[in-house]
Amino acid sequence: TATSSLVKRSYITTSGNFAAAAGSCSSSNKMPEKRVVPVISSLEDFERKLPGYLNKKTPLALLLDYDGTLAAIADNPKNTYMNVDVEKLLNRLAVHPQIFLCIISGRGLRDVQSRIGIKGITYAGNHGLEIESGDGTRHDYPLAAELKNHYAPMVKELINKVQKNGAWVEDKTVSLTYHYRDVPADISEEQKQLAIRIIESHGYRVSQAHDAIEAKPPVNWHKGEASLLILKDRFGADWADKIKVIFAGDDNTDEDAMRFLQGSSKTFRVAADPEIQTYADFRLPQQDLVEDLLKWIRKTYTD
Numbered sequence: 001t002a003t004s005s006l007v008k009r010s011y012i013t014t015s016g017n018f019a020a021a022a023g024s025c026s027s028s029n030k031m032p033e034k035r036v037v038p039v040i041s042s043l044e045d046f047e048r049k050l051p052g053y054l055n056k057k058t059p060l061a062l063l064l065d066y067d068g069t070l071a072a073i074a075d076n077p078k079n080t081y082m083n084v085d086v087e088k089l090l091n092r093l094a095v096h097p098q099i100f101l102c103i104i105s106g107r108g109l110r111d112v113q114s115r116i117g118i119k120g121i122t123y124a125g126n127h128g129l130e131i132e133s134g135d136g137t138r139h140d141y142p143l144a145a146e147l148k149n150h151y152a153p154m155v156k157e158l159i160n161k162v163q164k165n166g167a168w169v170e171d172k173t174v175s176l177t178y179h180y181r182d183v184p185a186d187i188s189e190e191q192k193q194l195a196i197r198i199i200e201s202h203g204y205r206v207s208q209a210h211d212a213i214e215a216k217p218p219v220n221w222h223k224g225e226a227s228l229l230i231l232k233d234r235f236g237a238d239w240a241d242k243i244k245v246i247f248a249g250d251d252n253t254d255e256d257a258m259r260f261l262q263g264s265s266k267t268f269r270v271a272a273d274p275e276i277q278t279y280a281d282f283r284l285p286q287q288d289l290v291e292d293l294l295k296w297i298r299k300t301y302t303d
């Protein structure tokens with residue numbers, strides 16, 4: 001079955017050679033030439049700019065990021081919430097027979113599951129390193145032992161040396177986030193640079209997030225690869241011929257999904273900055289437009 005292949009599939013983990021692994025995907029990550037991304041700024045805009053993309057006879061895979069997409073960015077990850085209408089819409093779409101709902105987050109799997117709170121849907125945590133289907137089937141990216149052995153010492157060193165002046169380490173067991181929002185501006189950059197050096201000295205890869213940096217294992221696995229695995233697993237290798245796909249996200253790590261889904265989906269980047277470079281098909285200038293995206297889908301599939 002689709003779910004059993006999720007468990008059985010095995011991936012070749014990059015070897016203990018961190019540097020080689022870290023360099024191996026850099027060229028394919030290059031952004032396309034500067035282009036103006038069409039903007040969607042109202043519910044009507046979805047219909048106007050994507051006429052006929054969705055129809056109730058064709059199944060939809062709806063892949064959504066959490067922080068900054070379903071929930072507005074807050075001062076602390078513990079203080080995020082989806083507004084009541086978004087929650088209701090999501091719950092409704094989750095049980096629609098033509099809609100496959102998946103949440104793909106940088107948070108730990110259990111954390112994002114508890115925040116969304118919908119049973120029976122697919123979740124990916126830690127940027128896709130951990131995946132759990134609605135029936136409980138799991139896929140954990142097999143990280144090399146040498147890499148895993150560096151994780152705890154990395155957390156310890158970060159806590160000892162840079163968890164200060166308001167900064168703190170979010171330990172998510174296979175990747176971490178170093179939050180520095182509350183560090184005074186005059187020392188923030190220096191402290192962040194030290195955190196980056198510590199992370200890289202342990203062979204982990206750094207990427208920028210909102211007032212935080214992410215430390216991820218240097219493997220060619222991210223939200224893009226995870227999205228493809230999830231889609232293949234659920235709909236088969238020819239998923240692109242059978243279904244429509246929508247992905248929405250707001251962060252650098254979501255760009256991997258937007259890049260991997262190019263041409264076979266419609267992707268939306270939540271970003272206020274009109275100059276932002278993105279692989280997405282459309283830009284949503286405010287986070288609350290995600291609610292309109294969900295309303296557009298509900299209207300198409302339930303009216």
Ligand SMILES: O=P(O)(O)OC[C@H]1O[C@H](O[C@H]2O[C@H](CO)[C@@H](O)[C@H](O)[C@H]2O)[C@H](O)[C@@H](O)[C@@H]1O
Nearest residue numbers: 066067073074075076077105106107209210212
């Ligand atoms: O992939 P996502 O679901 O978008 O998760 C990305 C990271 O989100 C969280 O951090 C970000 O959101 C926080 C709450 O709004 C905010 O305080 C922080 O500044 C942001 O960077 C989460 O804490 C991380 O673990 C996720 O990787």
